[in-house]
Amino acid sequence: MTITIALIVLVALSFDFFNGFHDAANSIATVVSTRVLTPRQAVAWAAFFNFAAFLIFGTKVADTISNVVHPGTLTNAGIFAALVGAILWDIVTWILGLPTSSSHALVGGLAGAAVATAGWGTLVASEYQKIFVFIVLSPIVGILLAFTFMTAVYWLFHRYRKVEKLNRGFRRGQLFSAAAFSLGHGGNDAQKTMGVILALLIANGLLAKGSDVPLWVVLSAHAAIALGTLLGGWRIVHTMGSKITKLQPVGGMCAESAAASAIWGVTLAGIPVSTTHTIAGAIVGVGTTQRLSAVRWGVAGRVVWAWVLTIPGAFVMAWLAYLPFRGLVR
Amino acid sequence: MRLSRRTWFFLAMSAACLLLLAPTPEKYRWVNLSMAALSLMWFVLLAAEEILARRGENRPRAGRSHP
Numbered sequence: 001m002t003i004t005i006a007l008i009v010l011v012a013l014s015f016d017f018f019n020g021f022h023d024a025a026n027s028i029a030t031v032v033s034t035r036v037l038t039p040r041q042a043v044a045w046a047a048f049f050n051f052a053a054f055l056i057f058g059t060k061v062a063d064t065i066s067n068v069v070h071p072g073t074l075t076n077a078g079i080f081a082a083l084v085g086a087i088l089w090d091i092v093t094w095i096l097g098l099p100t101s102s103s104h105a106l107v108g109g110l111a112g113a114a115v116a117t118a119g120w121g122t123l124v125a126s127e128y129q130k131i132f133v134f135i136v137l138s139p140i141v142g143i144l145l146a147f148t149f150m151t152a153v154y155w156l157f158h159r160y161r162k163v164e165k166l167n168r169g170f171r172r173g174q175l176f177s178a179a180a181f182s183l184g185h186g187g188n189d190a191q192k193t194m195g196v197i198l199a200l201l202i203a204n205g206l207l208a209k210g211s212d213v214p215l216w217v218v219l220s221a222h223a224a225i226a227l228g229t230l231l232g233g234w235r236i237v238h239t240m241g242s243k244i245t246k247l248q249p250v251g252g253m254c255a256e257s258a259a260a261s262a263i264w265g266v267t268l269a270g271i272p273v274s275t276t277h278t279i280a281g282a283i284v285g286v287g288t289t290q291r292l293s294a295v296r297w298g299v300a301g302r303v304v305w306a307w308v309l310t311i312p313g314a315f316v317m318a319w320l321a322y323l324p325f326r327g328l329v330r
Numbered sequence: 331m332r333l334s335r336r337t338w339f340f341l342a343m344s345a346a347c348l349l350l351l352a353p354t355p356e357k358y359r360w361v362n363l364s365m366a367a368l369s370l371m372w373f374v375l376l377a378a379e380e381i382l383a384r385r386g387e388n389r390p391r392a393g394r395s396h397p
Contacts, residue, residue: 126355133354137361140343144368269358288336 004076008200011083013224016193018090019102020050020228028229030252030283031178036171043230045175046182051226053186059213060270061188064127065195068107069114071202071209073122077325078113079200084325085109085318089310098306101274106192107131108314115315116322131272135307138262138273142281143288145258150289153250170249177256182229184263185275190221192272197221247286255282277307337376344369 028042037045074082086102086109093100107128114122160166194213201207207214247255259275259282266273347366354362 129353130355130358133350133358136346136350137354137365140346140369141361141365144343144365144372147372148368271358288339 005200005204005206008076008080008083009197011080011087012193012196012200013220015083015087015090015102015106015196016190016221016224017228018087018094019189019193020047020225021231022090022094022102022228028178028182029279030247030255031174033247034171034174034249034252036174036249036252037178042178045178046185047226047229049179049182050186050190050229051222053183053190054218054222056183057187057191057267059191059194059218061191061267061272062194062198062213064130064270064272065106065110065192066199066202068110068124068127068131069199070122070124071199073118074110074114074199074203075117075326076200076203078117078322079196079203081116081322081325082106082109082113082318083196084321085112085314085316088317088321089314092313093306093310096306100306100310101276103189103192103272103274104131104135104307104310105314106196107272108311109318110196111311112315112318113322116319117326134266134271134273135277138266139277139281139284141262142255142259142278143285145261146255146282146285147288149254149258150251150286153254154289167249170253174249174253174256177253177260180260181256181263181275181279184260184267186222186225188263188267188273189275190218190225191267193221193224194218195272247283251286255279255286258282258285274307333377333380337373337380340369340373340376344373 028037028039028046031037031045032039032042083106086105089100089105089109090102111123111128157166194217197217198207198211198213201214201217202209202211256279259279262278262282263273263275344366347362347369351359351362
């Protein structure tokens with residue numbers, strides 16, 4: 001029993017590691033594409049702030065994730081299958097170079113495993129409703145805030161003639177915006193794994209229903225995501241940083257600041273959102289300040305399709321993973 | 331008066347935020363409303379800028395006589 005729980009916790013932390021590996025590339029894509037930091041410096045910078053996020057955010061997102069399925073319905077096999085489904089989906093999309101959302105893969109995986117375990121009635125509709133609404137809203141918020149920030153910067157500095165000095169300032173500013181974004185990313189994404197581990201501990205009677213997330217879970221989740229970021233995936237950095245629209249330091253700074261503002265807000269409100277969605281929306285928002293055709297809508301559309309497919313894809317993978325595991329993991 | 335695709339894009343985003351009002355839990359509706367308002371503001375400002383710029387282009391320039 002204890003070995004099984006330890007094994008599932010390990011798988012959950014590997015998911016977190018893959019999340020860092022897969023998603024964290026987004027937080028440093030703009031800072032690398034504008035050459036403010038070298039790839040090696042950028043991953044170290046992002047990993048540090050991913051870990052430091054535990055000092056700032058609570059565990060509201062973890063509570064939401066642990067409540068997407070009625071407490072007590074997911075067995076150890078179900079939680080294991082949910083994680084395997086989400087990890088498999090992440091690996092497939094990573095190979096294809098698509099910036100899909102690990103968060104939604106986890107939500108889809110949990111749903112697939114719960115339905116395979118005890119039917120559709122196990123899903124908590126209100127929690128899923130909240131998540132689905134913010135799947136659409138988070139990129140819109142990213143677009144609008146980034147467009148607003150970028151326009152404000154243009155408006156404030158358009159008479160300033162010392163372009164070199166200005167660019168240096170924006171490059172420095174990007175260090176802070178990348179740090180803010182990485183904090184938000186660590187805060188929101190690490191909590192999703194905490195939610196899964198919390199559900200596991202409650203399901204096995206190791207914690208009472210409604211308990212807070214233990215400190216060892218908080219620290220290990222943040223450490224896993226930071227480690228994943230440190231070994232990050234470069235395919236997705238390329239897609240996010242240069243394929244959607246060409247970025248200058250000022251654009252990178254505005255995109256990251258907009259995405260960070262949005263993610264900080266939803267994390268404090270306890271809503272699990274995709275950091276990928278939000279930064280992609282923010283990059284589109286920056287591109288839109290030039291003209292709509294500055295955004296490569298073909299690439300952006302491919303990314304949107306990957307988003308649409310993530311929850312059903314992870315759902316099916318977790319469902320299939322549950323079948324062999326239901327007899328093996330108890 | 332024809333407006334650019336970018337301007338219509340902001341109106342479409344405002345409409346999307348309002349369409350999402352119904353499924354959004356009441357606690358978070360302020361997000362939809364504030365984003366819809368921001369998007370609508372950009373639609374109005376961009377439309378006004380385009381209309382004024384086009385009027386300026388159509389106006390005969392001072393000091394030049396028409397052929």
